[in-house]
Amino acid sequence: MTQNYEIKNRWTGEVLFSCEIPDGMESGMIARHAVETAIADGADLRGANLRGADLRGANLRGADLRGADLRGADLRGANLWGADLRGADLRGANLWGADLWGAKNAPLIITTLRWPVAINGVGYMRIGCQSHKVEQWKAFTDQEISRMDSDALQFWNQYKVMLLAACEAHVHSAEEVDQ
Numbered sequence: 001m002t003q004n005y006e007i008k009n010r011w012t013g014e015v016l017f018s019c020e021i022p023d024g025m026e027s028g029m030i031a032r033h034a035v036e037t038a039i040a041d042g043a044d045l046r047g048a049n050l051r052g053a054d055l056r057g058a059n060l061r062g063a064d065l066r067g068a069d070l071r072g073a074d075l076r077g078a079n080l081w082g083a084d085l086r087g088a089d090l091r092g093a094n095l096w097g098a099d100l101w102g103a104k105n106a107p108l109i110i111t112t113l114r115w116p117v118a119i120n121g122v123g124y125m126r127i128g129c130q131s132h133k134v135e136q137w138k139a140f141t142d143q144e145i146s147r148m149d150s151d152a153l154q155f156w157n158q159y160k161v162m163l164l165a166a167c168e169a170h171v172h173s174a175e176e177v178d179q
Contacts, residue, residue: 005034010049010069017043032058039063080106086172090120091131108170110163114155117163121172125163127155134167 007017017038021030031053038045047067057077067087074094082102100106110117115128125134130148146153
């Protein structure tokens with residue numbers, strides 16, 4: 001029995017793309033198959049609701065994902081080369097190993113520290129599993145940082161200046177985000 005999968009607009013619920021899913025496809029591969037098919041067919045995925053989608057290893061090269069909801073999406077190893085991510089919500093998205101070369105408004109990813117760091121350029125920084133506004137990171141006390149993990153305070157004291165400077169340098173203007 002063939003099933004149909006729909007990618008909908010996150011705000012209006014309008015169907016942006018619909019495709020048939022091959023029989024026997026693993027449930028974890030369905031969203032990836034639909035998104036890759038949509039991109040190959042030239043579908044407009046601006047504002048797509050892809051929240052929590054498993055897109056590991058997906059080829060999203062050049063995709064227009066402006067304003068897409070990618071919160072909690074698994075994008076490990078995905079090819080986002082040249083993708084338009086302006087205004088996309090990437091909070092909690094796993095971008096480990098994703099190819100973001102040339103992506104518009106892509107987050108700054110630092111993977112060589114104790115925990116991976118993602119700076120989204122519109123006011124949020126994620127360190128490991130902790131995602132907060134940059135202003136919150138600046139205001140955290142040593143006690144609050146210590147409660148995040150037993151090694152967190154040492155990490156924060158060692159990299160705080162560098163990471164906050166990276167946040168300041170990797171800021172997208174409102175114009176860029178809205179385009």
